[in-house]
Amino acid sequence: MTTTQQTHRHPPTSHDTPVLAELLGASKQFGRGPATVRAVSGLELEVRSGELLALLGPNGAGKSTAIGMLTGLTAPTSGRARLFGRDPRDVSARQRLGAMLQASGVPDTLRVRELLTQFRGYYPEPLPMAQIVAAAGLDGLEGRMFGELSGGQQRRVLFGIALAGDPDLVVFDEPTTGLDVEARRGLWATLRDLARSGRGVVLTTHYLEEADALADRIVVIDRGVVIAQGTPAEIKARVPGRRVRARTSASLTVAHQWPGVARASREGPWLELLAASAEPVLRALLDLDPSATEVTVTEPSLEEAFLALTHDLEDPR
Ligand SMILES: Nc1ncnc2c1ncn2[C@@H]1O[C@H](COP(=O)(O)OP(=O)(O)OP(=O)(O)O)[C@@H](O)[C@H]1O
Numbered sequence: 001m002t003t004t005q006q007t008h009r010h011p012p013t014s015h016d017t018p019v020l021a022e023l024l025g026a027s028k029q030f031g032r033g034p035a036t037v038r039a040v041s042g043l044e045l046e047v048r049s050g051e052l053l054a055l056l057g058p059n060g061a062g063k064s065t066a067i068g069m070l071t072g073l074t075a076p077t078s079g080r081a082r083l084f085g086r087d088p089r090d091v092s093a094r095q096r097l098g099a100m101l102q103a104s105g106v107p108d109t110l111r112v113r114e115l116l117t118q119f120r121g122y123y124p125e126p127l128p129m130a131q132i133v134a135a136a137g138l139d140g141l142e143g144r145m146f147g148e149l150s151g152g153q154q155r156r157v158l159f160g161i162a163l164a165g166d167p168d169l170v171v172f173d174e175p176t177t178g179l180d181v182e183a184r185r186g187l188w189a190t191l192r193d194l195a196r197s198g199r200g201v202v203l204t205t206h207y208l209e210e211a212d213a214l215a216d217r218i219v220v221i222d223r224g225v226v227i228a229q230g231t232p233a234e235i236k237a238r239v240p241g242r243r244v245r246a247r248t249s250a251s252l253t254v255a256h257q258w259p260g261v262a263r264a265s266r267e268g269p270w271l272e273l274l275a276a277s278a279e280p281v282l283r284a285l286l287d288l289d290p291s292a293t294e295v296t297v298t299e300p301s302l303e304e305a306f307l308a309l310t311h312d313l314e315d316p317r
Helices: 062-069 112-120 128-136 152-165 181-196 208-214 234-238 279-288 301-307
Strands: 019-030 035-050 052-056 078-083 095-102 167-175 200-205 217-222 227-231 240-247 261-267 270-275 295-296
Touching: 019 062, 019 200, 019 295, 035 062, 035 200, 035 217, 052 062, 052 181, 052 208, 062 078, 062 167, 062 200, 062 301, 095 152, 112 128, 128 152, 128 181, 128 261, 152 167, 152 181, 181 200, 181 208, 200 208, 217 234, 217 301, 227 234, 240 279, 270 279, 279 295
Parallel strands: 052 200, 052 217, 095 167, 167 200
Antiparallel strands: 019 035, 019 078, 217 227, 240 270, 240 295, 261 270
């Protein structure tokens, strides 16, 4: 996959750059009565020109619902969504938007070139075909039928379709799912180019690594609410990357003071910590208690790591 040469349309990201899309206290419920699902609650979100924003969160966090509200696919139950200052369902707003969502609905029997031509036809000033093909890594696939492509190749076609209208804002729901490592890296480079050219880019991902590699700003969502937001460095400093467990007499109060510790709990003689990284914690533990035994270091699940960020957890101190 190669990257595109884009023209610079807006100055680089700053708080002076235009807001392209926003959610203002947006909530979304599905169903009624006891079956109600609160997918998103009171979400505040804004995307600016030239900015790459990653929505990060575990399965069912509400990422796709948030994207659906931003792109006008679904209306908030309460609160508001704005796209280019308008209702996201307004055609004039959607013409400046490119989206690659999880469900495609693309006919299997159309060839890649026909599909791209069809989608280019929907927009007043589409991106040149060659640029779409290059950006989406579709070289050599133009004559193939969509339904005969591999999952990863189909994702690339959907990526190309999202770029067809030369959009000012591009929204990608888990764009790298199903892509191999090389294709993923290529797509990352293209996403960076899109933001550098002054477009706004929003993507959802389960992977902190992906958000870290790409985003100017990360919004972490869990159970429909924002639990953290900031630059990748700020988020990484708060998301625990390691679980350290040891048989030790060290107290919870002391353990909480160790560098990067997000959570500490005790289970009988075992102390368990979630921390940004293991080494500083191991040093502090063994300094304090050289007789600590059965020390293990493992990776917490993403769910656990995100939960450690929430403030409503019982504090074990
Ligand atoms: N159309 C719908 N009808 C009922 N419930 C829904 C609908 N769409 C989403 N939900 C529910 O809303 C919650 C949030 O779902 P959403 O798809 O937004 O999460 P997500 O963060 O995108 O998850 P994933 O990473 O698994 O794609 C989930 O509990 C989901 O089951």
